Amino acid sequence: DQQVKQNSPSLSVQEGRISILNCDYTNSMFDYFLWYKKYPAEGPTFLISISSIKDKNEDGRFTVFLNKSAKHLSLHIVPSQPGDSAVYFCAASAYNAGNMLTFGGGTRLMVKP
């Protein structure tokens, strides 16, 4: 049973608009959440993270929101750019589980010019 789920396999957005990528988790022990971005033929690269003591973290065009009661997090990209087209993975870790990362299945974002 997947503990971290990304229910949308793909998302298409117009350049300049907002992209919202969603992620749900089931393990209430997760206390740290991360988003990774992956281009074809490359390894994932770290994008942004959030601790469970916060509900929002912002870095430039990227903002991650965490709703602990709903066990839901989202990544907002504003404004979206064609170079943002990639696969985005959310990941979660639990301090009492050795801080291993558990990944979601990924969402492919396509930003159209």
Place this chain on the structure above:
Amino acid sequence: NAGVTQTPKFQVLKTGQSMTLQCAQDMNHNSMYWYRQDPGMGLRLIYYSASEGTTDKGEVPNGYNVSRLNKREFSLRLESAAPSQTSVYFCASSEGPLYGYTFGSGTRLTVV
């Protein structure tokens, strides 16, 4: 500034053959990891090494073995490859997840 280096980048094996995937990092990280990526499944942890001299099983360890040769190198071995092991394999290193993982560029393995 190499980061995490994986070799080879591509490999085709016949069922039953063995091979070792190599991984090296130059960031002096204590922890290293092996993941596999399959369509719709995200990245699943095969084995990890929290520090030099220690290794532990992850979510999908069956059919694999690992060696933490020293602080820099962490290898993944397939003793008898099976078609179910066709996947893209990623090695990563970290000082801890609060700092994120640094991933290699992956090894695309096909078992026929």
